[in-house]
Amino acid sequence: MSTLLPTSPQTLSALLSLPASGQLNDDQALTGWLGFASIRNLQTYRSYKAESIRFRIFLLALHANSPDRNPDHILRDATETDVALYEAHLLGRYKSGEELAPLRVPTAILHRFGRKEQPFVTEVQSHGLITWSPRQLKPASVNQALSILHALYQYWMRPDPTTKVAYVGANPVKRVKSSSNRMQRQTARNFPIEALQAMFDCIEMRMELEVEDPQAQAYLARDRWVASLLFGLWGRRSEIARLAMKDFQHDGKRWTVRVARKGNKQQSLPVAPWVVQELMNYRESIGLKSLPLRSESRPAIARIRKTAEEIEAESRNDAEYTPPPINSDTIYRIVTDIARVTAEYLRSGSVLPDVDATTRELYASLLDEMSPHWFRHSGASIAINSGAMSMENASKMLGHSSTNVTAEMYYHPDEQQIEQGIARLGDQLRRSTKTKAEHEHEHDQ
Structure with a gap:
């Protein structure tokens, strides 16, 4: 050998x-x-x-x-x-x-x-x-x-x-x-912020429809929390799956979360207020106090179906028992389910009804292909290219070794200029066509 x-x-x-x-x-x-x-x-x-x-x-x-x-x-x-x-x-x-x-x-x-x-x-x-x-x-x-x-x-x-x-x-x-090509794949795995809004709207609508079904409510509350974590932290699904409640801490000034990156490298990241609010909403939905304790070792994403070991530990009121974390493959299934149902709601006009049918179909077609990694790519691309976050801070959030990696994969500053330039050409073409038609009309008279 x-x-x-x-x-x-x-x-x-x-x-x-x-x-x-x-x-x-x-x-x-x-x-x-x-x-x-x-x-x-x-x-x-x-x-x-x-x-x-x-x-x-x-x-x-x-x-x-x-x-x-x-x-x-x-x-x-x-x-x-x-x-x-x-x-x-x-x-x-x-x-x-x-x-x-x-x-x-x-x-x-x-x-x-x-x-x-x-x-x-x-x-x-x-x-x-x-x-x-x-x-x-x-x-x-x-x-x-x-x-x-x-x-x-x-x-x-x-x-x-x-x-x-x-x-x-x-x-x-x-x-x-x-x-x-890696850079092309990252660009192709982006969705606009409106598609994310459609996902959240879809979950809210389903929760209203399933208000009498506690288990359905539990699954939907978890769906929303998973989507919030993926978009709010730009984490890989394996990293999100490993999170514990105690990883969310307040240092006296702001909320942070400790994430185990590739190679089990520990990194502390700031947590946006809206993600903290989603954390509180999720905890309340599963019967916990709004904010986690520093010693709370339970997984940040709870299993809906409990294992036999977990049921036995609860029956004997074992305070030392820590439930197992969710599987990263489960996160993949959660995301694809959210995306699939949201695409159906978009095509029927149930969500984003004020958006034209062509744009809704575009969003739906993107959701048809979505995986958990899309949240990472989309969040980074939106933040960097809108100017909401510097390249250095975005690189830290992504856990990249250098800003060069981040820039190659997520920074495409010329795209908006190209889009605007093509739009201006279209306006000039329409004006030119209109002027020509007016001249022909005057000549006929």
Whole structure:
């Protein structure tokens, strides 16, 4: 089994004595990349390691019978076609919509990397027969996989400081990944503030309709609180799911919340008054005092359906018991449910009735595609591009390592100018057409 765990100072210092870059194999080249990743962030290192192994397994399986592919350099020699096929096998289909033949990895390859489960297919049993179906990952997971591989090959393209030679001459992921460029994806995942208002209006209308149903009221109150947290804190759903009531604190001047970022890095963020008001409303809806205590360890988002352990703890009045936090996948389902129902209300004219039908359909079509991450992108884009928040403060709210990352993803100052410019051109065209018509009318007279 290959060893790719360069976490100790001794191992990292040994990188200096590796052979010239042209003589490296994939194991040695990965050792260098993962070694520096482990210094930056342990969670990043684990993600990078897992993805590089999965891609390596894919290439070895794909080219198992190719004599021109050296297994020791299978990563180095990867092509754009390899990457495009890898993307298809992660998605479980070709982008054209055509069916994809299942790829079963030989057991010997899996064992080499300590794996047992097939990474690209799932077992299907029907009428006593076992067949294999392509495994389908979420598009976001596929994008993340390509981003990691893109970072790997970008690193390998840099010449070694000692030998001045790079491990690879080109990045095979670059053009495949460019079709789903990160900045373009963030721009596409935005919704206007009116769509958020429609979501809140929809929840309020449903609460009025379900006033006699306590369980429905509990779900809807939680829906509103989840939407408020996502838009008010710009947090990832995993970060929101981990929040506890005690994470909300008042320091004598303002409310703050402690958020566990990637790699469990703790960050304290200011909380807007409207989010605090939503917190109070939510707590009151589930029978708690308006404001949390400093020692209150219960999750910030309560489970509606209690576990058997939680029911037992309540029956014995166990004050030490802490209920488990909500699952991040539950947050995903909550958001998609809110978005789906709101889209229906928009199309029927039940919410935002004063907005024209075309605009309501635009909002509805955006809601059809929404996921929790849209709140993060939309909140940041609205705040930055409206001038409501500086780039530095927005970067802090997002938990970015630098303002350059924030600016690339969320700052698009020319868009409004372009829109206004096109509108002015339209006004000039209409004036020109009107003037021409007037001249023709005068000539006819």
